[in-house]
Amino acid sequence: MAPQRMLVIGGDATGMSAASQARRLKAADELEIIALERGHFASYSACGIPYWVGGQVEARDALIARTPEEHRRRDIDLRMRTEATEIDLAGQRVRARDVDAGTEEWLGFDQLVLATGARPVRPPLPGIDAPGVYGVQTLDDGQALLDVLEKEEETPGGRRAVIVGGGYIGVEMAEALINRGYTVTVVDRGPQPMSTLDPDMGALVHEAMCGMGIETVRGAAVTEVLTDGGGRARGVATEDAEYAADVVVLGLGVRPETGLARAAGLPLGESGGLRTDLAMRVRGHENIWSGGDCVEVLNLVSGRPQHIALGTHANKHGQIIGANIGGGYATFPGVVGTAVSKVCDLEIARTGLLERHAAAVGLQFVTVTTESTSRAGYYPGARSMRVKMIAERRSGRLLGTQIVGGEGAGKRVDIAAVALTAGMTVEQMTALDLGYAPPFSPVWDPVLIAARKAAAAVRDDLT
Structure with missing residues (x-):
């Protein structure tokens, strides 16, 4: 019996994670895997590009997790400079074009993975396509x-x-x-x-x-x-x-790259991202899967779908898709919208809802802002940070946290991300048993200081 064919469109985070995970679970005589990538590179960290351009990362190849040759050695037929131009759902096939040679062929599939990513917003302005x-x-x-x-x-x-x-x-x-x-x-x-x-x-x-x-x-x-x-x-x-x-x-910013999906009549959400179920299967199609920057995901705080382009989600989606195609079972429950960045010495982080997001879904809330330091104030190198916390009125459920400050500020947002995922109230957060020593934080961590103030604001709001 001929093996089933898994056809992947897109050779970066979601696509190659899905292919790799499926290959771990099924050998080549059970599952043939073909992946199409229109660019010159696959399996790389797009998030690292600014740091490579800026000189913090010395070599381009440091951003590449696995080369095409490494994928091929694992019986994944990764075809570089090959672009999918059309999906024929009824015929279960995809038209593929060799970008350099211009030749085309139809490739059949049993399982199709759409990992087409996102495209940069490029407004139609005069001169926008000029060199430079x-x-x-x-x-x-x-x-x-x-x-x-x-x-x-x-x-x-x-x-x-x-x-x-x-x-x-x-x-x-x-x-x-x-x-x-x-x-x-x-x-x-x-x-x-x-x-x-x-x-x-x-x-x-x-x-x-x-x-x-x-x-x-x-x-x-x-x-x-x-x-x-x-x-x-x-x-x-x-x-x-x-x-x-x-x-x-x-x-x-970016928008979901879903031109192929739209032309094929696959379901898209308000953001333009593909709509999938918890298993990352495109809704209404048993053998079509999608993940990464081209899909919508459920925001666990607002309860609404949204488009979030992050490598963390993309890799998880690929793992889930590969597990399901490979005969296992996995689901992706949703996100809380956590992101962290920096500009020079300033760290910037957020998770959950902003004020305007909470208002848009009809939530009533209180907000607090606190000032603290990354370490005990007397310990050398302590840096200031500001923490903003949003909590639901009456219930005190944490809705969102934002942090801006010096070194040691950004990753503290993970405390709030875990609390959001667990559905904790700000009162419950005040009892979290976090690590403490003067080189790492004040006695009260800055996030817990904000939680204490938010809990007080919720109580005051009830009186």
Whole structure:
């Protein structure tokens, strides 16, 4: 009997995690695995690209978890520079095109995995496709940017960069280019950078960025990428001003890459991401699976689906898909929306809902903000941090936490992430038995200080 065929579209986190896990469970004579990747690289950390561009990671290959040759040695037929262009659901086949040769073929499947990821937001502005405008979604993108940065470093004189967008990618790329010696301007349409925080916490990021020498233009949408006589980007324009640049980097976020799925008639949610069940099976299709940046996931706090593009989820989705195709059983219950980042010495973290998210789903809540330090105040190297906590009125259920501060601030958000997953109240959090020693925290950890204040606010609200 011929083996079943598992066909994977997308050779990064979800796709290759799914292929690898399925191969662990089923040998090649039971399951043939073919994976299609349109780029030059597979199984790499896209999250590490800003740190590679900035010089903290010296070599591109350090971001590659497993090479195509390593996958092939494990009986996974990974076909690089091969793009899926059409899905025929009725015929259970996919049209594949060799990107370099231009040839096409149809590949049948018994199990199909859609791991097409996300695409950078690239608004249809004049000049947006000019040379000198760069995204940082893939290793190919990062290499193209790094090539021009290293070339410009050979040219004497000041170098200028404009980052369009002040979200995670925007602030990480601002740090990368500061490290490269560029004068950096971040242009963002929001009132504060990091719209993944409440504005009062985003203001702390803005203040810190200014102190690092990063010019941050807020409340300003880019209307045009300006070009020189040769058609190369020379800056950007807003309604009120122009900002000169030698390079322009886009950091406007991403959208699910679901063009193939949409054309095939597969179900999409409000965000444009594929809708899946707990097993990561596309709804209504027994043999089609999807995960990573192209799907919606359930937010366990709000109870609503949302699109979150993070490598942590993508790898978990792949493991779950591979286990289910390989004959096992696994599910993905949902997320609480945890993310952490940094810009130079400032750490930025959040989990759960922001105020506007809680209000949008009809929750009533109280908020508190506290100031503390990463270590005992008397211990050398203690850094300040601000913690904001949101709790549901009356019940005191934790709804969200945001942290902005120096070294030691960011990963403290994991305490709140666990509490959110467990459905804890802020009162219950105050009894958590966390580790303490002066080099690591004050007697009361900053997150627990915020929980105590939030619990008091909930009690006061009841009176």
